[in-house]
Amino acid sequence: MALFRSLLLMLIGSASSLCLSQQATSIAPTPIYKDQSRNFEMRAADLVARMTLEEKVSQMLNDAPAIPRLGVPKYEWWNEALHGVARAGDATVFPQAIGLAATFDPELVGKVARVISDEGRAKHHAFAKRDQRLRYQGLTFWSPNINIFRDPRWGRGQETYGEDPYLTSRMGVEFVKGLQGDYTDAPTHKYRKTDATAKHFAVHSGPEADRHRFDVYPSERDLYETYLPAFKALVQEANVASVMGAYNRVNGESASASQRLLIDVLRKDWGFTGYVVSDCDSIEDIFLYHKIVKTAEEAAALGVRKGTELNCGKTYHALVGAVKKGLITEAELDDSLRRLFLTRFRLGMFDADSDVPWAQIPYSINQSAEHDQLAHKAAQSSIVLLKNNGILPLKKSLKKIAVIGPTADEVMSLLGNYYGTPAAPVTILQGIRAAVPNTQVSYARGVDLVEGREDPRAATVIEPTYLRPSPNSTEQGLLGEYFKTADLTGAPLLTRIDARIAFRWDRGAPTDSLVARGEIAAVAGLPSDNYSVRWTGQLLPPVSGVYELNVSANDGVRLTINGKTLIDSWALAERLRSHSVAVELEAGKAYDIRLDYFEDIRDAEVRLGWRLPKAKAPFEEAIEIAQDAEVIIFVGGLTGDVEGEEMKVNYPGFAGGDRTDIRLPAIQQKLLEALHKTGKPVVMVLTGGAAMAIDWADQNLPAILMGWYPGQRGGNAMADVLFGDVNPAGRLPVTFYKADEKLPAFDDYSMHNRTYRYFSGEALYPFGYGLSYTRFSYSNLNVNQKTFAADESIKVRMQLKNTGKYAGDEVVQVYIKPINPQRARALKELRAVERVHLQKGEQQELSFTLLPNKDLLIYDEQKKAYAVDAGRYEIQVGASSSDIRLRQEIDISVP
Structure with a gap:
């Protein structure tokens, strides 16, 4: 009995100890890093x-x-x-x-x-x-x-x-x-x-x-x-x-x-x-x-x-x-x-x-209609009209327009670098066609982007009118089935009609757009890599003869016509490459077509294109459609394929992602001059990320527009400007130099003779420059006093009036120019900007506040500090760094 009692006490003690231990554990303090009451x-x-x-x-x-x-x-x-x-x-x-x-x-x-x-x-x-x-x-x-x-x-x-x-x-x-x-x-x-x-x-x-x-x-x-x-x-x-x-x-x-x-x-x-x-x-x-x-x-x-x-x-x-x-x-x-x-x-x-x-923030906000509208507005606002002899805006009643050039129907000309995947990017060609649906808009690429570059995207994309998802279907395009596997196995995550097969998904699958549009219910979406797509339907050739069918793709691709495999690189996981095959097709017949694609890693891209029977060489084709048009819109310049970050690029005028020649690539210049010789008016549209020396175009063409890399709605925005739905008001954030300008050495970081602030020559187009379809008058400049201490505010007022025929934006720029400066310094410097929208005939007073101890600062190398120099300065108000409309001199006193 004594032994039993001892064992019982031991068990009770152990249980009590365990209970106390558990109690202590249960009341252990929350670690500080998990405590949301702490900062x-x-x-x-x-x-x-x-x-x-x-x-x-x-x-x-x-x-x-x-x-x-x-x-x-x-x-x-x-x-x-x-x-x-x-x-x-x-x-x-x-x-x-x-x-x-x-x-x-x-x-x-x-x-x-x-x-x-x-x-x-x-x-x-x-x-x-x-x-x-x-x-x-x-x-x-x-x-x-x-x-x-x-x-x-x-x-x-x-x-x-x-x-x-x-x-x-x-x-x-x-x-x-x-x-x-x-x-x-x-x-x-x-x-x-x-x-x-x-x-x-x-x-x-x-x-x-x-x-x-x-x-x-x-x-x-x-x-x-x-x-x-x-x-x-x-x-x-x-x-x-x-x-x-x-x-x-x-x-x-x-x-x-x-x-x-x-x-x-x-x-x-x-x-x-x-x-x-x-x-x-x-x-x-x-x-x-x-x-x-x-x-x-x-x-x-x-x-x-x-x-x-x-x-x-x-x-x-x-x-x-x-x-x-x-x-x-x-x-x-x-x-x-x-x-x-x-x-x-x-x-x-x-x-x-x-x-x-x-x-x-809900996922549905991604690529929402409101965001798309803002992208459209931003693109409209960015376009710079460099020249216009009155040909723009074009009339929507034109019967025939020729769109020609290597960046006209190229998604890369919209994107630049460091970009996402737009759900429905609109190229400039597509934007023009959408803007004038009753006009015959012919297209020819004409030349590649730059000489010596075999462009895998050179083939013309097959348009929706020549594709249908099934026999007797009234829809246009092909049936796309998207799989989360790399070999088309399993049930497709999504089935939809794709109008054109011309996709570029940057470092990832088209996952998010599919989810965002609600086309996949409880499916997480495609993986970032190792997925596949199958497009099926029928091909409807417009004429009889031997076609050159082309598929350009990153990674694996396979093309089958009427059950016969014509292109098969499924086993090859490689960078963007063009695959072509000749095949005889008869007009009036429908051909079953199947295109399989798998993405291996990083960038995904696939395009289905063709060359029609007896098609002329691209250059000759461009001249032919130009001769038949009332107006030619040449769309050229650059894309992120030749300019960007540390690239393996070595073409005439380009090296390592930089340019060695700031002129338009020679192959494009040759085409441009040939188009000009047709006698038809040529409107030039440039894409790119930098200034270009386009002296010849400025001297010979009636209109020039700079579109930059305008984003997903760039094509619509450019068409808006071309046909007058939007009055252009973009301004140049860089100086456009002339072709014969001797630039300082690229690796010389001295600002001497660089940018509008120090450049002593005559620019082709100056910093801040941009034209409009309307006119603006500047008047009644008023500065609150003539002499200022460094800590006093300079109040500037002026009147701006739209005196032209269209509503539009004006970008009013305020510069400060030192007069007889005490030491070397910038020739002038931008110190205020306001973009103003005015209806035809509308007038508005604008006001600006400048602060000498902020806006007149220079760096004193002896004192190793910023300083304000006493002396005379000119306040300049104008439409660009060179187009100054109003001026007022002031004196700055410094103790």
Whole structure:
């Protein structure tokens, strides 16, 4: 009995101990980093303190892995949103950044950025709900690019807001505010909408081929007056979350590991509190190309100690070894890592979606009708009329129009670089045809984009009128079946009619557009890679004879006609390639057609085209249809296939993504001159991301339009302008130089004789230039006084009147020009802009406020500080940097 009692007491004691233990466990305090009542700074610090060294290092790379024991999900920092959410499937695609700059409308750019952040938020949460946390699916966007477009040869200049620091600042500030949710109509809460990133800090604008190696030694004046102001504005006015370093060195230091730029200027002088991310592999460049240090451990330690918290690349893996070797302390890593987790907390990544208002943005907003309308408006606003002898606007009553040129029916001419997948992009040819449905619009490509380039997209896309999804169907196009497998197995996720087979899905499947339109109910959608599509129906040849059928595609493709396989590259996973086959077809007969396509990895593209029997050579075909037309619209210029970021391109006039010749490619110029010789009026439409020396066209053609890379509705917008539904009011954010102008060396970063601020020659088209279908008069300039102290406000008023025949926008520009300056400085500088819409005969008073201690600043190299020089200045108000309509001299006194 005693033994039994002892055992019973032992069991009771054990049970009590267990109960107490469970009770203690149940009341254990919530970790600080999980406690939403604590501030983000405390939560970030607590989470970092719980990590091992290896875990900390892993979180300082762009592809940060999950830490399951702490409940930290995987996160990929790399995302792009330059002119729409990029590389993440379907998204609204706005004009490329240089086109947005041409609107001279910061408020419009802010609206665009808000749409981008709406779509980015919606897409991120849709991905996260499916536990997809890959590249381009997050909330930290590496945009905008606010480098100064100092040289027209730079292929990435298209990503910028142009050559002027003031315009770049205004556009960049509004873009950042829109992206991050800093607007008065935004929900009031503690979470940031998305992160914007100001890049590439600093003094970075080509050449692309040398970007990993060159060292820039700008003068202090150029540094502080040209290369830094936009970054300062985004940090201090827009509170930009992130800054990206550049590849090159600046004054001997890597721009991604620079004591002066990243610590002294960015953090100490400007008060930046966000985080710095390296450009991709720029930390590796520190030891591999710049030879600043010898090893990855030294480069990684230098990067962190000199201001870069996040490494896009792999070099920060070496930080574990760097700590163990004493090159850097774990405490220094903690300081960087706290900033990185602070932004993740601010974005709401560690709180329930129900607590984050931005997470409530519905997925249906992606590619919504409202967003499409804004893309259309932005494209309309960006188009610049360079010349018009009265031929424009064209009459819609024209019977025959010939549209000719290599970018007329090319989706790439809409997109530029860093783009998403538009659901229904409208090429310029399509836009023209839609605008004048009763006009015969003939089309010929004429020539390729550039000599020596075998363009796989050269074949004419088969139009819907020659395709039907089934016998006796009244619909046009082919039946498309989309599969989540790479071999067409299983049930299709979606079945729809595709009018034309001419698709380009950038780094992802057409997943999101299908979901957004509600055509897939409870299906997650296609994967980003390894999916397939089958198109079936009938081909209806218009004439009898031998056709050349063409399929251009990335990855695998197979074409079958009447059960016979004519093209089969299904086993070949390769870059974009053209496949052609000759086949005899008879008019009046219907041929069963099947096109199979599978996407392997990254970019997806497929086009179904043909050449009709006895078709003339492309050049001859262009001349033939031109001779039969009343008006010729030549659409040429550039696409992102030949200008862009560090590209493997080597054609006449192009190298490495940059241009070596700013004239129109010679092969296009030859066609243009031949069209002119037909005696028919030729309207020139240019696509591209930079200035072009088109002297011959300016001298010989009646009308010229610059369309940039206008985004998904670019074709409609251009047609709106061509036929007068919209009065053009875009302005040039860059100087267009003449063909014989000797430009400074590309790798010379001195601003001497560059951009309108320092260029002493005569431009072909000056900065700020753009024509209208109407006329505006400027009058009654009034400045509140004649002499000002540096701290007094200069009040400028003037009258603007539309004296022409059409309603339209005028872009009023205010410049300040020093008269007899005390030292070398810019010839003049833009200091205010207002885009104004006026009806015919309408008049409006405009007012501007200038501040000498802000708008007249120059950098004093002796005092190492900004200063205002006393003296005489001229306030200029006009329609461009060269078209000054009103002037008033003032005196500035400085104690």
